[in-house]
Amino acid sequence: MPKPVYDRKCENRYPHGNDVLEREFSENGFAAGWCMHAKPVPEYYFDCHIHYDGAKDFTVAERIAVPKVQAAGAGVERVLLIIQLYGKKWQPENETDAARYFNVGELKKAVAGLDDNKIFWGPSLRYGSPEPELVHAAADMGASYVKLHNAPQIMVNAPADLWLSREWRETFKAITERKLPVIWHVTQRLPSSRYTGGGRNTYWQKGWEAGVKYGNEDLLQVFLTCCRHFPEIQFIGAHQLHIGWDRLDGLFAGYPNLYVDSTIGCQLLLCDDFYEHDKEYLREMFINRANRILYGTDTFWGKDGSMNETVVFRHMRFIQKLDLPEDVLNKICHINIEKLIGAGALRQGD
Numbered sequence: 001m002p003k004p005v006y007d008r009k010c011e012n013r014y015p016h017g018n019d020v021l022e023r024e025f026s027e028n029g030f031a032a033g034w035c036m037h038a039k040p041v042p043e044y045y046f047d048c049h050i051h052y053d054g055a056k057d058f059t060v061a062e063r064i065a066v067p068k069v070q071a072a073g074a075g076v077e078r079v080l081l082i083i084q085l086y087g088k089k090w091q092p093e094n095e096t097d098a099a100r101y102f103n104v105g106e107l108k109k110a111v112a113g114l115d116d117n118k119i120f121w122g123p124s125l126r127y128g129s130p131e132p133e134l135v136h137a138a139a140d141m142g143a144s145y146v147k148l149h150n151a152p153q154i155m156v157n158a159p160a161d162l163w164l165s166r167e168w169r170e171t172f173k174a175i176t177e178r179k180l181p182v183i184w185h186v187t188q189r190l191p192s193s194r195y196t197g198g199g200r201n202t203y204w205q206k207g208w209e210a211g212v213k214y215g216n217e218d219l220l221q222v223f224l225t226c227c228r229h230f231p232e233i234q235f236i237g238a239h240q241l242h243i244g245w246d247r248l249d250g251l252f253a254g255y256p257n258l259y260v261d262s263t264i265g266c267q268l269l270l271c272d273d274f275y276e277h278d279k280e281y282l283r284e285m286f287i288n289r290a291n292r293i294l295y296g297t298d299t300f301w302g303k304d305g306s307m308n309e310t311v312v313f314r315h316m317r318f319i320q321k322l323d324l325p326e327d328v329l330n331k332i333c334h335i336n337i338e339k340l341i342g343a344g345a346l347r348q349g350d
Helices: 018-022 065-073 095-100 104-110 132-140 151-155 166-177 204-209 216-229 238-242 245-254 276-288 309-321 326-341
Strands: 045-052 076-085 119-125 146-149 182-185 235-237 258-261 299-301
Touching: 045 326, 065 076, 076 104, 076 326, 104 132, 119 132, 132 166, 151 204, 166 216, 182 238, 216 235, 216 238, 235 238, 238 245, 238 258, 245 258, 245 276, 276 326, 309 326
Parallel strands: 045 076, 045 299, 076 119, 119 146, 146 182, 182 235, 235 258
Antiparallel strands: none
């Protein structure tokens, strides 16, 4: 019977895990060929986009104990939690906002105990809260970044360029001083996205009813102006800024302080696979721009004691099915965000 001949393809296009290649040489090749099919997997995931949705009667550490364990079981060793913060210029006007937004005193109690080098957090500031003192207070408590979101602005027809005001300029200066990156939900797609579970005209419908005349391009240009005005701030566009990769590639070239996260638009349904031509394009883009893409899921922790495993695995599947080289995987899955927030990589056994 003829012996099968293994035809090794190019490792750049058909990468295997580094350990597979190491076995070719370790102990004079004793284990060469064992688990020969193993593809690269990231050392671990660092989810850069998780919303805290827990009640105020417990600390954040208490409320996320269950999803933290669940996440670790899936390989998510580190996360960034987004916690909503308010000050004096804007305050909650209804019970819903009052339950979701923390003042400085409440936040200080809530984040006590988040010091295990695995849970990082940052304040989400409302568009009506351009308050440098909130940035400094959060940074003094250990915040790793600042989150901004344009949805409330859209829904009440607040000006598109409010982020260019003197008050926000002073707030961005405080962010620069504290060396914090900014995760910013800038735009919002109009058509529905059945594949990712997104509705039609989300946020915009309420905005139109309130008289909004501007659109996504206006909001994007304001964001890019901020990128230019504050080159020392690293800006992370949530959900790939809701624009295609071809345009993003051009923006990466023009804005060295621009990054995007992989949330929402980078999902692959659990029984699905890429069309080959889609995969080839995305794979090349992710390899070429590996330093600018951050893994994230835009999920919620703290309300019901668990994490949305389905959404998490859809995001993981997207990344894994691209068949990226191991060094690229690790950059996207944890190294990039660790560099941005100044967190060293986890050591073996941490």
